[in-house]
Amino acid sequence: MQRHGNALLTDVSLRVLPRQIVTLVGPNGAGKTTLVRVLLGLMSADRGAVRRRSGLRVGYVPQRFTPPPSLPMDVDGFLRLAGPSTEPQRKQRLADNGANDLLRRPLRALSGGEMQRVLLARAMLREPDLLVLDEPAQGLDVQGQQEFYALIARLRDASGCGVLLVSHDLHLVMAATDEVVCLERHVCCVGRPEDISVHPEYLRLFGRDLTGLAIYRHHHDHHHDLHGNIVPDAAEGRTAHD
């Protein structure tokens, strides 16, 4: 996929199965959001195909949502915008997310963590087969992120939906994910966390200290030109870089 002569995504392939949590990690500008937008049908790729199971329902949780001042509504009003639902259903979705007391709260009064739970409740009201979350825990503290990822895993267990999660927080998502896909405009590395966490290639890509806060080190046998195209290092006599 190219835009304005820049290669945004090249040779990307990924699959999300029912009940599976797939986490997309990669540095800033790696194309994670672009890939999510292609998968959601909001952008079209120049080549390739997106295959959806027939009748697939998708729930989406964006990176962040700031309600405009011109939208004075409470949480219940916001959830009603998601589509037809009853008040007990809306209450239940909030309760599932540990946000029981937020139904009558003005949307603009919510904390960052509360807003993410409301956005998740809104996505789950659609009873999705696939839940897509683009860096949903950004802005939460470490404990808040851990709780949020654990909540996503519980919702997956309860509903059986597949989950595609975008995250920078490799060390936190490791516990909650079934498969990690590392993207830097192409797929650098993919596998089950327990397998790739001991794989030399994975350690080379992400650093060795997986017990503490993971140090995000990204090693390559190639580099990218100014347009994002992949250039093998051997072609220019370069050595691998961090």
Ligand SMILES: Nc1ncnc2c1ncn2[C@@H]1O[C@H](COP(=O)(O)OP(=O)(O)OP(=O)(O)O)[C@@H](O)[C@H]1O
């Ligand atoms: N429509 C577009 N036209 C041109 N360039 C674009 C377009 N959309 C995205 N880009 C560029 O593509 C690159 C990838 O952007 P994207 O938002 O997908 O990355 P990301 O991995 O989600 O980054 P971050 O972690 O910073 O959110 C960026 O350099 C961005 O400027």
